[in-house]
């Protein structure tokens with residue numbers, strides 16, 4: 001069985017968020033389970049490209065409307081990631097190390113998808129499945145089905161995984177000429193609300209659709225940024241497969257990014273040593289419980305609620321706790337967090353920016369991780385936190401609902417709250433403070449969550465079952 005993953009991100013080549021983590025790990029686990037897994041992504045000029053050796057495997061050309069682009073496909077030479085990694089270079093269009101947010105994202109990602117189609121069309125054999133991730137690859141299932149040029153690829157099963165349905169990549173019909181000629185009777189497959197919507201097109205045209213947690217799939221049927229009716233309609237071919245985590249990259253016993261390694265037996269001392277380091281760096285009192293938030297600063301993640309929750313919790317607890325925020329994104333939210341630090345500088349610190357090393361160090365040092373998400377398709381941070389013995393405080397939504405059980409419920413090991421509101425977050429923090437007063441109970445919980453199995457093995461198996469059902 002051979003699967004080709006198509007994605008805009010793949011760790012450690014280029015990562016903006018959780019999509020990169022998943023596409024960097026799932027193929028590796030699939031490969032270990034005896035399949036052939038390959039990844040193709042755009043060739044950004046990241047450090048990975050500069051520091052590793054690549055070989056040219058294909059040269060071709062593509063039309064983006066009236067414009068002709070030459071493209072190359074290069075392969076990483078030494079199989080460093082545990083699977084074949086292909087980068088699609090389009091000189092003059094995909095330049096620089098930026099993944100998203102260029103003025104011409106539409107052209108970059110549409111050309112990337114057409115390039116993938118052209119390359120696939122030239123293969124002498126077929127992959128058994130083409131697995132696309134999120135809207136940047138959402139036009140591929142449509143092109144495989146309805147573009148005359150790619151008739152040869154129609155029999156290949158396609159799977160589309162939704163990591164975040166908030167971003168759909170819509171654009172106007174005036175840009176329809178970017179696509180290679182397609183059956184005009186099928187134009188409706190591209191349309192949602194009078195726009196070309198790659199996310200909707202992928203849901204309609206893929207053989208199977210998956211979401212990154214079962215609960216998120218249920219939520220999409222009632223709340224999907226305008227696509228609810230579509231999800232209800234296509235529910236029969238959709239399933240929720242919970243993400244795993246790469247337990248080799250994320251292992252407190254070996255993680256090269258953290259200062260003090262530890263395991264289940266040494267978690268108390270190990271976390272204390274990491275906490276001391278971090279608290280010294282951020283000039284915080286290490287005897288107080290440490291709460292951290294790590295993530296993209298966007299409305300979905302509820303980051304805007306944090307400043308008020310911090311102020312209230314500090315006031316109620318008489319400044320008996322500390323916060324560190326690591327994130328970047330919406331400038332207004334960045335400003336809010338900076339203001340929070342300014343007003344409560346003895347107890348609250350923020351690092352505005354992206355820092356992979358610091359994120360690992362915070363998972364290792366913190367007592368609690370806050371995730372007040374309004375929307376969370378799966379969430380990886382809570383699983384990383386648990387692997388590092390950090391107790392998650394999460395809003396019961398999407399994958400957070402599927403992965404964290406409240407300590408008040410049988411078998412529980414985390415803290416859950418219902419509403420994305422300052423009041424609910426503050427209440428959850430006060431429950432955590434109460435727990436912190438009982439070191440033995442904390443230790444038992446830490447040891448328990450470190451042993452929970454969130455590895456990819458089970459989920460990779462579920463994808464295998466799914467692929468096996470797809471017979472051309």
Ligand SMILES: Nc1ncnc2c1ncn2[C@@H]1O[C@H](COP(=O)(O)OP(=O)(O)O[C@H]2O[C@H](CO)[C@@H](O)[C@H](O)[C@H]2O)[C@@H](O)[C@H]1O
Pocket residue numbers: 016017018019021022163164212243294295296326327328353354355356359376377378379380381399
């Ligand atoms: N400033 C920063 N510095 C360092 N590291 C940072 C960082 N900001 C974020 N990260 C890292 O980026 C990743 C974020 O992953 P998430 O799953 O939480 O979110 P994201 O919303 O990007 O992913 C989407 O896709 C994933 C994968 O399917 C789903 O889990 C998720 O719910 C969905 O929203 C984690 O590895 C985190 O440590």
